Amino acid sequence: MKDAVRPRLLIIDDSLGSIELLGAILGQEYAVSFASNGAEGLDLAMRLLPDLILLDVVMPGIDGFEVCRSLKANPATCDIPVIFLSSLESAVDEEFGLSLGAGDFVHKPVTPAVVLARVRNHLQLARTKRELQLHNDELEKLVAERTREIVQRDQQIIAAQTATITAFCTLAEARDTDTGNHIKRTQHYVRALAEELRSHPRFATELNDETIPLIFKSAPLHDVGKVAIPDSILLKPGKLNASEWEIMKTHCVAGRNAIAAASRDLGDKESFLGFAQVIAYGHHERWDGTGYPCGIAGDDIPVCARLMALSDVYDALISRRAYKEPYSHDQAMEMMTAERGRHFDPEMLDAMISIADQFHAIAEHYRDNGVGEAGAVRTADAYS
CATH class of the missing domain: 3.40.50.2300 (Response regulator)
Incomplete structure (x- = not known):
């Protein structure tokens, strides 16, 4: 040898x-x-x-x-x-x-x-x-390569999700040029409230590092169903009559159906558009069961829809509408407090009150510069 x-x-x-x-x-x-x-x-x-x-x-x-x-x-x-x-x-x-x-x-x-x-x-x-x-070195290389592939895939998924949301929101806003920053404000209200509630025993299992970002990402689609509402109703400068109001309420079902169709076309088997569907469909339900479209009550209302309900109502109250002047932050909080246990989940409302200064700061940061939100869904009618 x-x-x-x-x-x-x-x-x-x-x-x-x-x-x-x-x-x-x-x-x-x-x-x-x-x-x-x-x-x-x-x-x-x-x-x-x-x-x-x-x-x-x-x-x-x-x-x-x-x-x-x-x-x-x-x-x-x-x-x-x-x-x-x-x-x-x-x-x-x-x-x-x-x-x-x-x-x-x-x-x-x-x-x-x-x-x-x-x-x-x-x-x-x-x-x-x-x-x-x-062998270990080769495995580490394979793991690193696979990790890069997964990261790239996830980035592509995130980009696709963002593009989907942008397309939906652009479609909705095309019907109403006066929506201002309502979408941004409500999105940030939802996240702030979710973060406050994540350690609460009633909500900890549903609000976590995985779900809160998805809810935040889905929140802008809550009123996408407005695309199905006729201009004569959506853009009406005054209050709606009873028949018009019934048509306006169908935006929840229309939004849910549109998002569900997109989810099927995208092959989305995860929870990305799932949250968006739930929020669009259920954000006008009320804690006491008097909301729409299903009239469900209490914990039967999904958590993400309850978060959106509080955020949507608060923003509607503090915003100028063609049919009303804006209420102050303090007035809005007082009016919402009166709805504890009726319109809103009591403990969720309590959490919102505890971070009221964050809601106010978000509202100020994304303040509208225009006249108002003429076509926004008339969430605040019950309080005006």
């Missing part, structure tokens, strides 16, 4: 007799190099990077323990297996040598069969360790 393909062993021993004996035992199977002291051994180890080192413990100058310590402290040589050669019989010495990173001890005088067996075992162990490391 040629040296170029045979494992390289480095024997570090100050005894010429030991070197000759080990060379005779190992030279037939391995390429063997020798060093007669610790300093020379460290130098050869760095230059040769052998597959295994047999290291005498008791040597003048740098002893075997210090050589081993230096080898294991050097990134270039730390993975080379070390077998101590020693005439020391103390278990304490063996324990100390192993604690420095050596793999084994062979006691002098050496037995040829034992030396060969130990060398073969540790070389095989080192090969297995290298192969395992290479």
Whole structure:
């Protein structure tokens, strides 16, 4: 077997007799190099990077323990297996040598069969360790590549979701040029209220790191069903009569159906447009069951729809309409408090009151500059 393909062993021993004996035992199977002291051994180890080192413990100058310590402290040589050669019989010495990173001890005088067996075992162990490391490195590369693919896919999904929302909202706003910042304000109210309620025992299971961003993203679609309402009703400057009001109320069903159709076309099996459907359909339901379109009450009303109801009513109250002047923040809060347990979930309203300053700040930040929201759904009619 040629040296170029045979494992390289480095024997570090100050005894010429030991070197000759080990060379005779190992030279037939391995390429063997020798060093007669610790300093020379460290130098050869760095230059040769052998597959295994047999290291005498008791040597003048740098002893075997210090050589081993230096080898294991050097990134270039730390993975080379070390077998101590020693005439020391103390278990304490063996324990100390192993604690420095050596793999084994062979006691002098050496037995040829034992030396060969130990060398073969540790070389095989080192090969297995290298192969395992290479395998792990490949796995890490595959995981990193797969992670990049997932991130790219998720970014594409997020972009598609955002584009869907933008398209829906653009469609709705095309019918009503005076909607102002109502969509932005209600979206941020919803998130602020959801964050406040996420630790509440009634809501903690439904409001979390996964659902709150989806609800925030879906909130702008709450009135997308307005596209189905005739201009004569949607843009009417005064109050609606009874028949017109019944038509206006159909925007909830129209919105739900439009979003459901989009969800089917997109193959959306997750909860992205699911929240949007629920919000569009249920944000005019009331806690006491007198809302629309289904007249459901209490906890039967989905949490995201209840969040939207509070946000929508607050914004309607503080906004100028063609048929009313805006109420102040304090007036709006007083009017909504009077609806505790009737229009609104009592504990959800309490949470809103506790962060009323955040609602006010959002309203100020996204204040409208125009005349008002002539075509906005007449959420506040019951309080005007």
